[in-house]
Structure formats: structure tokens, C-alpha cells
Amino acid sequence: MKARRSEVRLFHESLQRVDENEEFMDFFYQDFFENATGAKQFFSFIDMARQKRKLKAALHMLVMLVDDSPGAELYMEHLARVHRRYRIPPEMFEVWLDSLVYAVSRTDPLFDTDVETTWRRVLRKGIDIMTDRPSPVRKPRGDQGSRGKPEKVHTPPLG
């Protein structure tokens, strides 16, 4: 599914706006830890400053991916292989997506349904590569900023 130029631009511009807001990552991780059981425990061993840099880099890589930049898909496939050793359940990626959209809704002053749809489509493309298959269509949790009661997902132990 090739992204339209307007979609790439919309995503990129929204990403730039949230990048300027230091709270973006905090909203994301706070929501993610609340809704992905085990994630907080796992990340307690991780340098969060570094993790935030990595997430930021991954989001910018997604811009390149939807922009069909050469090498971006190969690089995402590489990231997928790296993540595979952590045996992350596919549901975790769904929480990741919802938490990111939630963080965008809290920090992008121009957030609206178009921005949300674009983020979901772009992140979905990344998830499809990370999980090596198209993800099931899943109803988003709650509305933009206000959250529905999320279901918990469990992080398997590393090993």
C-alpha cells in the first residue's frame, strides 16, 4: 500500500510538531506502561533516554518508509529481525500504536481525525513489517484524547 504524497507530508508535519514537545515521549511511555502489562518491568532495565532517542529515530524511519526512500524497507526488516529475539507478542504492537496516537493527540495542536488516520496508517505499515504479516484490523481504543478501557497485554519473559 503506497502512501500518498499528501499523507506523507501530513505525517511528517505532525511528527515535527510533536518532536518539539518534550511531553510527547512521556505521554507515550506513560500510556504504554499502563496498558501493556510487563512492559514497565522490562523497560526498568533500559536506559530510557536512549530508548526515547531510538523511538524518535524509528518514527523518522517510518517517514522514509512511507516515502519509499531506498533502503528504508530493508532497514525496517532488519529492525524486525532484531525485535524478533525479544519475542514481542503482536498485541503489544497494537498497544504501541494506540499509545503513540494517544501521545500525538495530547501534543499535536493540529490533531484531528485526518492526522489520527494518517498516523494509524503509517504506523500500521511499520507494524506489518515488524510482525512479518498484515495486522488484524482492530478497533482503536477510545476517542482521540479520552481513552476507553484498554485490555491488558502481557510481555513474555526475555530468554
Added chain:
Amino acid sequence: MLIEWSDELSVGIQEIDEQHKVLVNLVNEMDEAIRDHHGREGSLRILGRLVDYTKIHFAVEESLMRIFEYPGYNEHKAQHEELLQEVADLQEKIKGGGSISFQLLHFLKMWLTQHIMDSDKEYSPHMLKAGLKAQSSNQGWFKRLWH
């Protein structure tokens, strides 16, 4: 030029920077070879040199990590192994008739720059604190071995 060396890519350890510059140059050389239509064999030769040099460079980094008891050694080594495996797979594909594409080149560029700026920059403060010298007065042993 596909990758331009800049201070942003420096890890603050001269010998490692020199090795990274060689890797950057080899990726750029491969880019030129493809652009100038040097043929599959020419590109494969450069890819072979890139793989050989990368293996040596990784071995040096891993030795330093062990010597200076870097706590992120296992994760870093795993990243090295993953890349070498992927490049080996790509090499096999190319030897089997596939072409060296700009996709591969840009993947190598992304991997190299991301790896240096993220993972490699993580170990340098630890090593410098543990006593590794940032500048080497003599030409490093590694440079003397590789031409």
C-alpha cells in the same frame, strides 16, 4: 557521495573513528562503482572488502568492550552478528545472480550511521572513563595492517 563524514559520526576515540571512516569510504566506493557501471563483479569485490573490514572492525570493538568490561557487550555483539548474517545472506543472493541495488547501499548507510550514532556512541564514554586514550600518538596497529 552517499555518506559524508562529520563530527556527528565521531565516537570520540580516534582509532575507532579511523575505522569508521574506512567503512564509510567503502560504502561510498560501492556507490560510485554502481553509478559508474563498474559491473557486478566490481561491486561484489568492494562488498567483499566491506564485509572483511567490518568483521575485523567488529572484532576490535568487541575486544575493547571485553577489556574495558563494557556492560552492554552482549547486546552490542548481537547487533554485530545480526548485521554480518544479513550481509552474508545478501552476498549469497548477489553471488547467485542478484544485483547490488541502491536499496542495499542505502540500507548499509542507514545501518552504519544509526549504529555509530546510537550504539557505538554508547560505549565510548565508558571506555574513555575506564582509561582508553581518545587520541593515539602513533598510527594504530589496525591501520598498519589494512591498506
